[in-house]
Amino acid sequence: MSAERRPPSLEEDLNRLDAIVRALETEDVDLDRALALFEEGVERLRTARERLADAGLRLRQLREAADGGLKLDDLDR
Template sequence: MSDELEKKEPGLEERFAKIDAILDAMEDENVTLDRSFALYKEGLEQIKAAGQSLDTIEKAMLVLNQDGKLEEF
């Protein structure tokens, strides 16, 4: 079941691409104020989710130390 959740959850690259698209849309001079607020809210949600993903990745990272043993990064 966790494989199914991973497939549905966007990856970091997808999230960053979405954030970039949101920024592009917000820079459009024809965007309405209501649409700008909706884009802003969506952007914040994407940034928060990306931050949580990065935290999870950082906690899972291991490095090989000088003794040849794995330890947390």
């Protein structure tokens, strides 16, 4: 079953990217901060693109196991 703690979702990445672009467009942040934001933006953009590139639809079936736990089996398309 999927881990409890997950990397940021695409949605979070995109929201953060929008916020970064907005912050860079205003003049309130100092230069060090601006460069740090830019680096973060580039990194998030990269992970978002990767997520899109290597994505394949995954199909699974959820059942309740005999012990009451969750059981996830892969399904064919």
